Amino acid sequence: MALHADIIAQLEQAVPGRVYVGEAIKADYAHDEMPIYGEAMPDAVVEVTNTQETAAVCKICYDNDLPIIPRGAGTGLCSGCVAFGGGVIVDTTKMNQILGYDLENFTVRVQSGVLLNDLANDCMEKGVMYPPDPGEKFATVGGNVSTNAGGMRAVKYGTTRDYVKAMTVVLPNGEIVRFGAEASKTSSGYSLMHLMIGSEGTLGIITELSLKVIPQPKQNVSLLGLFPDLNSAISCVPQVKMAGLDPQALEFMPRGNVEMIHEFLGKTVYPYKADGEEVEAYLLSTFDCQKEEELDEIMEKAAETFLENGALDVIVYDTPDAIRNAWMVRSSTLEAILAKYEQSDECDVVVPIPQIPEFINYVTGLEDEVGLAVLASGHAGDGNCHVNVCAHLDLPQEEFVQRAQRFMDLAYDKAAELGGMVSGEHGIGSAKLSYLEKSMGQVTMDLMRGVKRAFDPKGLLNPGKVCGK
Amino acid sequence: MNIFVCVKQVPDDYVEVHLNPTTGTPDVEGIDQVNNAFDTYAVEMAVRAVEAHGGSVTVAAIGPEKCQNGLKNLIAVGANKAVLLSDPALLDLDEAATASALASLIAKCEADQGESFDLIFCGKESTDEISAQVGAMLSETLKAPFVSSVVEVEPVEGGVKAKQETESGYAVYEMALPAVLTVAKPAYDPRYPTIKSKMAARKATIPMLTAADAGAVKQDNRVTCLGYSEPAKRQAGVRIQEKEAADAVAKAVAMMAEAKAI
Numbered sequence A: 001m002a003l004h005a006d007i008i009a010q011l012e013q014a015v016p017g018r019v020y021v022g023e024a025i026k027a028d029y030a031h032d033e034m035p036i037y038g039e040a041m042p043d044a045v046v047e048v049t050n051t052q053e054t055a056a057v058c059k060i061c062y063d064n065d066l067p068i069i070p071r072g073a074g075t076g077l078c079s080g081c082v083a084f085g086g087g088v089i090v091d092t093t094k095m096n097q098i099l100g101y102d103l104e105n106f107t108v109r110v111q112s113g114v115l116l117n118d119l120a121n122d123c124m125e126k127g128v129m130y131p132p133d134p135g136e137k138f139a140t141v142g143g144n145v146s147t148n149a150g151g152m153r154a155v156k157y158g159t160t161r162d163y164v165k166a167m168t169v170v171l172p173n174g175e176i177v178r179f180g181a182e183a184s185k186t187s188s189g190y191s192l193m194h195l196m197i198g199s200e201g202t203l204g205i206i207t208e209l210s211l212k213v214i215p216q217p218k219q220n221v222s223l224l225g226l227f228p229d230l231n232s233a234i235s236c237v238p239q240v241k242m243a244g245l246d247p248q249a250l251e252f253m254p255r256g257n258v259e260m261i262h263e264f265l266g267k268t269v270y271p272y273k274a275d276g277e278e279v280e281a282y283l284l285s286t287f288d289c290q291k292e293e294e295l296d297e298i299m300e301k302a303a304e305t306f307l308e309n310g311a312l313d314v315i316v317y318d319t320p321d322a323i324r325n326a327w328m329v330r331s332s333t334l335e336a337i338l339a340k341y342e343q344s345d346e347c348d349v350v351v352p353i354p355q356i357p358e359f360i361n362y363v364t365g366l367e368d369e370v371g372l373a374v375l376a377s378g379h380a381g382d383g384n385c386h387v388n389v390c391a392h393l394d395l396p397q398e399e400f401v402q403r404a405q406r407f408m409d410l411a412y413d414k415a416a417e418l419g420g421m422v423s424g425e426h427g428i429g430s431a432k433l434s435y436l437e438k439s440m441g442q443v444t445m446d447l448m449r450g451v452k453r454a455f456d457p458k459g460l461l462n463p464g465k466v467c468g469k
Numbered sequence B: 001m002n003i004f005v006c007v008k009q010v011p012d013d014y015v016e017v018h019l020n021p022t023t024g025t026p027d028v029e030g031i032d033q034v035n036n037a038f039d040t041y042a043v044e045m046a047v048r049a050v051e052a053h054g055g056s057v058t059v060a061a062i063g064p065e066k067c068q069n070g071l072k073n074l075i076a077v078g079a080n081k082a083v084l085l086s087d088p089a090l091l092d093l094d095e096a097a098t099a100s101a102l103a104s105l106i107a108k109c110e111a112d113q114g115e116s117f118d119l120i121f122c123g124k125e126s127t128d129e130i131s132a133q134v135g136a137m138l139s140e141t142l143k144a145p146f147v148s149s150v151v152e153v154e155p156v157e158g159g160v161k162a163k164q165e166t167e168s169g170y171a172v173y174e175m176a177l178p179a180v181l182t183v184a185k186p187a188y189d190p191r192y193p194t195i196k197s198k199m200a201a202r203k204a205t206i207p208m209l210t211a212a213d214a215g216a217v218k219q220d221n222r223v224t225c226l227g228y229s230e231p232a233k234r235q236a237g238v239r240i241q242e243k244e245a246a247d248a249v250a251k252a253v254a255m256m257a258e259a260k261a262i
Helices: A005-014 A051-063 A116-125 A141-147 A192-196 A230-242 A255-265 A292-308 A320-331 A333-340 A353-364 A397-417 A433-440 A442-455 B037-053 B067-075 B095-113 B134-142 B195-203 B245-258
Strands: A019-021 A044-047 A068-071 A088-091 A098-102 A107-111 A164-170 A176-180 A205-212 A219-227 A249-254 A281-289 A313-317 A343-347 A373-379 A384-391 B002-007 B009-011 B033-035 B056-062 B081-085 B119-123 B146-156 B159-165 B170-175 B179-183
Touching: A005 A019, A005 A044, A005 A051, A051 A068, A051 A088, A051 A164, A051 A176, A051 A205, A098 A116, A107 A116, A116 A141, A141 A205, A164 A192, A176 A192, A219 A230, A219 A292, A219 A320, A230 A249, A230 A281, A230 A292, A230 A353, A249 A255, A249 A320, A249 A353, A255 A281, A255 A320, A255 A333, A255 A373, A281 A292, A281 A320, A292 A313, A292 B195, A313 A320, A313 B195, A333 A343, A333 A373, A333 A384, A343 A397, A353 A373, A353 A384, A353 A397, A384 A397, A397 A433, A433 A442, B002 B037, B002 B067, B002 B095, B002 B134, B033 B037, B033 B067, B037 B056, B037 B119, B037 B146, B037 B179, B056 B067, B056 B095, B067 B081, B067 B195, B081 B095, B095 B134, B119 B134, B134 B146, B134 B179, B146 B170, B159 B179
Parallel strands: A044 A088, A068 A088, B002 B056, B002 B119, B056 B081, B119 B179, B146 B179
Antiparallel strands: A019 A044, A098 A107, A107 A205, A164 A176, A164 A205, A219 A281, A219 A313, A249 A281, A249 A373, A343 A384, A373 A384, B009 B033, B146 B159, B159 B170
16 A cells, blocks of 8 residues: 555655655565565655654554554564554664763663664673673664563573663654653552563554663673583573572573584584583573672582583683683574574573473474474573574475474474463564464453553554554 | 793783873773783694693793783693793883893793793784784794794604795795794684683692893883874765665676776
């Protein structure tokens, strides 16, 4: 559906020079990073730079019954920002100013289009840390809040939700509201701010955020436990916590993944053998603290815990370069998969920690049954498993989608059986909606839809996502 | 085979360094000091040689007391001994003065252990100043054969064979010992310490020698740095946005032709 010239003129008046229609819309706007879930071009794209422009655009769309699709950097993995029903994409990436710090109150104020990477670096220069650390560093912070992104450090510091103090939101009808406060605590009615977090742009468009920061830890060390099998690697996780250790991050990787990543990186970072024995699973951890003496003690205690729980050996990464190299392996997982396989689909279920081995063994055991390569790794410290099913181009796309669908049905059923949830951090978008519905049940889904109607009676904001029909 | 490896501590080269507007010198305050990457390649090459053919690896640095930590990190990855030449008189040395001080330190270590080093390794250059001169000057001072940018070394009858990386490929040299080699990036990466080797290295004592202990007489610098300037900022690129690959290539070729690049 082409937009009426009159509406384009109104949009152009609201955001002069930043309205794109027809051929001027770049092809990337048709999808996020998982085009496998479908592509669709919007009728228009507008680049907003502040709350007022966002409000003006929403009001125009609302008054003209046009779908509004908020979009950050487009790095999502569940089609959360794709305009399947057409409409106007509100691109927030030009709304990217860091507005200021209140270091006495450990708060940074940002526009929602700031990239995570830019915020992390800026915080570091100020001597503070913004703890959430999702793998995709070039996502917008607004996108992170909209999906409640987690990341590697969630095991110690929690997810994005734990760092949002307040936000400015534009409702679908163009009204501007402020949720939350920069105060430390609140018991002041329903937390609409927390409803916004993880709502994937279905309730309102976040334009500004007040985020919590913490003093930058001065010391850190990464340890890599080398294990003979995945079970012993995972069974070590509760012991690490029982020992009073508080890892910043705790990631598991089966050997097959590591071999593939080494091949992608063109170098071998993790050893394959320890004391003559084959390493089959890796547990990568980072510990941080303020004092060097404290770090020595943590390092010794953690390594001892690994060794007592079946590790063949423990490798120490304690220089900046070594830590970067150790984590580069983990962070390159998705890139390595996409470099090796032309077709891929992913789920990021979260299961109780002790159930990780059963879940991983189950899904990797499905390779032959579904006829796809299965690669699994994830956050051992919080049970969030990232599982990719992959194939080369010799498998027709239609067939790949069918097989992936079959795999996902089995994987989500297994996760539910083990007490898990559909998504740990990627969100639902439109791609995982049916699994959410199955997992949550009718009553919960109806409650969600009721909330959606309260914010968006016309159902115009990011339709068909999370709980949309 | 006894190998002596010269190591320099440099600011972490992952961090972008700018000039301090007041002093006009590189502002490295707050940046972690790490072992120069090429020196870590040299240590790995030395450790591999010793593991294969026997002998020992001694690592050495000139610098303040805190350099001990960097040396301990190298003991954790296979170096057998370490020594630090630490003296306020030996600050801000130019390349020739550094080579002279290192030569004295080598002589002192040889006298103490009662045997000579067969090979002296340096990284091919440091990642901070990148002058790539200390190794060559050290060989001149020691009157020893010298090969730069070595990526492989192995013992042969009467000496060693070293494979040098050149701009067009490789050159292979044989030489008598002792010899000085500077090391480029070999085909492998330096190993990381295990918890056992790390904890053992933390307990190691690193002897700290003054200039007088090492018999080093500070040479006057012959090179004076007159000032620093930052590299010119890169101009913004041009984004080619043609939808079809063939159109994009045609446009790129046309732009290069217009710029007389092809």
